[in-house]
Amino acid sequence: MEQLTVHASAQSYPVYIGENVLHQTESLLKEKLAGKSKAMIITDTNVGELYAEDLRLCLDPMLPVCVETVPNGESAKSLASYERLLTACIREGLDRQSIIFALGGGVIGDLAGFVAATYMRGIPFVQVPTTLLAHDSSVGGKTGINHELGKNLIGAFHQPSAVLYDTQTLMTLPDREWRSGFAEMIKHAYINDSEFLQWLKENVRSIEDIKTNKIRPFLKRSIAVKADIVKEDEKEAGVRAYLNFGHTLGHAIEKLAGYNGDVTHGEAVAAGMMFAMRVSNYLGLSNWDVEEEVKWLEALGFPVNIPAGFSAQTFIETMKKDKKATSGQLTFVLVEKPGCPLLKTVEEHLLYELLNNDKRGMTSGD
Ligand SMILES: NC(=O)c1ccc[n+]([C@@H]2O[C@H](COP(=O)([O-])OP(=O)(O)OC[C@H]3O[C@@H](n4cnc5c(N)ncnc54)[C@H](O)[C@@H]3O)[C@@H](O)[C@H]2O)c1
Structure with missing residues (x-):
């Protein structure tokens, strides 16, 4: 496993990169998860089916966890999904001691990050990127959604507490998504x-x-x-x-x-x-x-x-x-x-x- 640290004004945070990083979630995030009241995993239909249960099983069994799934694709970065997720946060009783996991590609990172940035004026979140593109989007704290008049027009800077980049999850990516992520690398x-x-x-x-x-x-x-x-x-x-x-x-x-x-x-x-x-x-x-x-x-x-x-x-x-x-x-x-x-x-x-x-x-x- 490789590791680097991102230095931001609000906090510095680790990025863990490697195969099966997901399975070390509990040990890698021990301090960050200490005292947490509840975790919400936000994911999309494709990724949720593949990895949400894995992630849930990697968390402390004493930590209550709920999973919220949005449709896959860019159209999920919308005001409608955002509102639905905020409603879910309230319904599930997330409080300021809760934490959100953004499990998916850049769409989920941006959307779930924006929910975390704004729910109760900001709660912590962890980026769990699953696309090649998200090696870029999961780092740096830009979160947001699209407006029908333009892309990423609504958003906030909100740095994650950590980034867990399990490269094993990339194995299920379609070719087109590999290519898409490679553009950000270039x-x-x-x-x-x-x-x-x-x-x-x-x-x-x-x-x-x-x-x-x-x-x-x-x-x-x-x-x-x-x-x-x-x-x-x-x-x-x-x-x-x-x-x-x-x-x-x-x-x-x-x-x-x-x-x-x-x-x-x-x-x-x-x-x-x-x-x-x-x-x-x-x-x-x-x-x-x-x-x-x-x-x-x-x-x-x-x-x-x-x-x-x-x-x-x-x-x-x-x-x-x-x-x-x-x-x-x-x-x-x-x-x-x-x-x-x-x-x-x-x-x-x-x-x-x-x-x-x-x-x-x-x-x-x-
Ligand atoms: N915040 C930032 O700094 C930043 C930077 C660059 C891009 N972005 C944003 O990132 C978004 C694009 O991200 P993306 O390309 O990751 O798109 P995405 O999140 O829509 O993922 C692409 C597709 O791959 C599927 N998928 C994801 N992980 C998978 C896996 N492991 N196996 C199988 N299928 C998987 C998803 O369900 C989706 O259908 C854009 O909205 C862009 O604006 C943000």
């Missing part, structure tokens, strides 16, 4: 670690490479990138914004796709990163061989095209509703070269031109 490499990026490009050439033990040792490295950024800028006043590389257009793609599973978060981010590279090349800030990058991602099975069916104007209007837009201006994270990110406000007419120039699947005449 993002960490692009913005922070050129050596890591080089290694990934040389060694990860297919979905099988993502799924094998090859990338396992790099999970800790990727989490460490995030932990370092969070330590420096917990509330996203500065460098943490670089983690949004690929997310400005990525969130718009997810929003327009309708949160129905047609596009995964990582697929949207991958397309967004390629677009951001085109933007920085266009502005003369970089010299990316975008076609080479696209080739790599396509070999891994990413659909990196901007989805057809929406006009450039629609993408721009959707991006303007994102919380990263300030006074209606669109700020992008651009990367000059691996490890050198910057924030740049990009003129709308340039985006319009670039979105329209991108013949990859865009509708014409918009």
Whole structure:
């Protein structure tokens, strides 16, 4: 088992990474669970069926535990699910000595974390990530839900008490979810670690490479990138914004796709990163061989095209509703070269031109 510590202002907390970490829950969390009145495991339909009972059995039999399950997928990050979970907390009698376990991928981490952040003005929670993507989302304390007008528009910073990352749970992940999570790993490499990026490009050439033990040792490295950024800028006043590389257009793609599973978060981010590279090349800030990058991602099975069916104007209007837009201006994270990110406000007419120039699947005449 590997371990690292995330330093945040409210508290520092451990991240445990390894096979069968779940089965050590009781011993790893002994102090954090001492005196707890009740635990609620929040999970989704897929993950609940696979791992909720395992987790329950790993907790002290004297601790009352209840399980709340929401439908799987991005649509669960909604006001309706949030309200239903708050009602469950009240009905089950959770109090300020209770604790929530977020058992699942990034959707559950964000949703359950937001419930924990706001129920009785905040109770502790533990992240138990079960997707590759959640190596990123479970660390750093960003919690939240979507509004029908935009993604992650409602939320809070609330750091978990611990992160238990049992890599054995990844074994049941569908290929598409491996790929989705790998996009966030690539993002960490692009913005922070050129050596890591080089290694990934040389060694990860297919979905099988993502799924094998090859990338396992790099999970800790990727989490460490995030932990370092969070330590420096917990509330996203500065460098943490670089983690949004690929997310400005990525969130718009997810929003327009309708949160129905047609596009995964990582697929949207991958397309967004390629677009951001085109933007920085266009502005003369970089010299990316975008076609080479696209080739790599396509070999891994990413659909990196901007989805057809929406006009450039629609993408721009959707991006303007994102919380990263300030006074209606669109700020992008651009990367000059691996490890050198910057924030740049990009003129709308340039985006319009670039979105329209991108013949990859865009509708014409918009
Ligand atoms: N808070 C943050 O800092 C942060 C960072 C990045 C992304 N996110 C958020 O994370 C979300 C995406 O997370 P995700 O990609 O993990 O999606 P997800 O939670 O929807 O999981 C993807 C799918 O995999 C299934 N699944 C999860 N674990 C499984 C397992 N072990 N075996 C089989 N199936 C499993 C789920 O049921 C779901 O259908 C987005 O909402 C995004 O906004 C948050």
